[in-house]
Amino acid sequence: MSDRIIELVNLTKRYGSFTAVNQLNLTIRKGEIFGLLGPNGAGKSTTILMMLGLTDPTSGLVNVCGINSTTHPVEVKRRVGYLPEDVGFYDNRTGFENLMYTARLNSIPDKEAEQKAEQLLIKVGLADALKKKAGKYSRGMRQRLGLADVLIKNPEVIILDEPTSGIDPKGVKEFLELIVEMSRDEDLTVLFASHNLHQVQQVCDRVGIFVNGNLLGEGTIDTLSQELFKNHPYIIEAGFSKNASDIPDGKEMNYTVDWLQGILKPIDGIKAITLNNKVFQIESSRDTTSEIARFIVQSGATLNYLNKKEYGLDDIYYQYFEGGDNHG
């Protein structure tokens, strides 16, 4: 089997005139944790449904584990574990019974399944709730039971659709750690679909950004930010103290854009200076942070705050989502 465990080629899904997924090309390699990042309604879930053969693509090809999901959904579902968004269980059965049902649907012999179910429930931290009715589980517990439910069939790939929505921060942290641990232990490929960029940044090796059915960018977070901001200037933010006692010679300073421009004139590469909410933003074509600091201090002004802006996932996110129209 090739290294490419999930392969989408020109995948398109239309509902009437609405295009949910547009000409999607994506390859996910074996063993990686891939984050599919996009706002609600971007077409993430639709793509996942097509991977599982639960809905048919309008055109294009989906291969999971080298099997065509559209024509052989059952073979694919034998190898892929899927945790849907807001997963539900049979409330009148215990967590253990719910797992056993899934195991039986996967034709796992009962004895083996019982062992495995117990192991998994201990692993996801539900050992105490083993014999508790699933209806009494909290949201976080349900999600963890969902993870056990996905893993009981010994999958090669697990697909998690918004697995952390509605869990408290502590629960999210534990859950994400669990995913990383499981994927390492069992050598799993994980597809993690979420709109929460910080969680994706925490666990994922590679990220695909998905807006309005289009895949806008794909790669590690570093390459994404480099690619996206390579033509953008450096932005250095500077703030000054207004407090009179901080000013050494007692002379009132008038912090204006013109004043700062005067001070920084000797530095070449500075393009523009703007005053934004008492913070100066200095646009520069190269990294001039240290020079700016030197000149300002020499001028006698009290520098309170100086920051070179780093492009994190947040900026990538907004760059894509807010300005999605320009880039898309």
Added chain:
Amino acid sequence: MDNPTTQAMTLNESRQSKAHYLPAAPHLFGNKNGVNHPFWVIVQKEISDHVRSWRFIILIAIIALTCIGSMYTALTNIGHAMKASDVQNTFFFLKLFTVSDGTMPSFFVFISFLGPLLGISLGFDAINSEHNRGTLSRVLAQPIHRDYLINAKFTGALIVISIMFFALGFLVMGLGLVTIGIPPTVEEFWRIVFFILLSILYVAFWLNLSILFSVRFRQPATAALAGIAIWLFLTVFYPLIVNLIMKGLTPTQMDMNTAHQMFNLEELRLTLMRILPNQLFSDATTTILMPSIRSLGPLTMEQVYGTIPGPLPLGQSLLLVWPQVTGLIAATITCFVLSYVSFMKREIRSR
């Protein structure tokens, strides 16, 4: 061997045996190493869900009570029935199911009344409740074909109904046997078996209708109401409408020329009524349980002339109800096909 080692070993084994799960599931009617086919796994779960549910316990209580009630009236009145006519005495045992003194309906009337309720209540939340609980997408992400779920829902409920009806029918027979002390003849026994099968078929129709609603409507309450509305319409309003139409068509003045017309009108009325599944069911059961019935439509004097009054043999009774049975089966299959198609075409999203 101490505990950690065992656990490590089993983990290791399960890792190695990854390929072991991958072969296909056992054959539909097979059992490989104690592993059932996924279809029967779902059926098993459906049955245990039904049997454990309060809804089913309440239904069984209602039906058991009415059954006891109708048995009681039948047993207290069976003496009069025996004296009343000699011809039918040969089918004395069947009277247990049909005799009534007018205060309380007989067993088969009860079944025709409660059957729809049973069918609707076992099916109205089949698909939509799974969807609302968020279990539908989880179950369909398992390696099963989508139609397994809807087929298993139907099969599970049908098995529950069948066991219940056979148990009830045989209990009535046993109780009758103990109280009146006359054993049923072979023919009577088969007639009762056919009656039970017919009842199951009738409930299966309502079951499928409510499964259809459970696929169509997102809310279980809407599906249940739709089922009950159809049931009320068919049992109460439709006969009223037919009567109204017939009243309008019937000539006011009677003469010899209208005799033929009257005959045609009666035929028309019966045709209109036989669209109803409950009419089909009651026609069929009456014929099966009362062997003296020789025709389900109007007979002219010429047709009756020369016949010897007497009960029909079982084969002839079955021939007589063949159209009714076919109609019921057709209605059941229509409902099933509609729900099947609409379920297969549906896109399954979580909640």
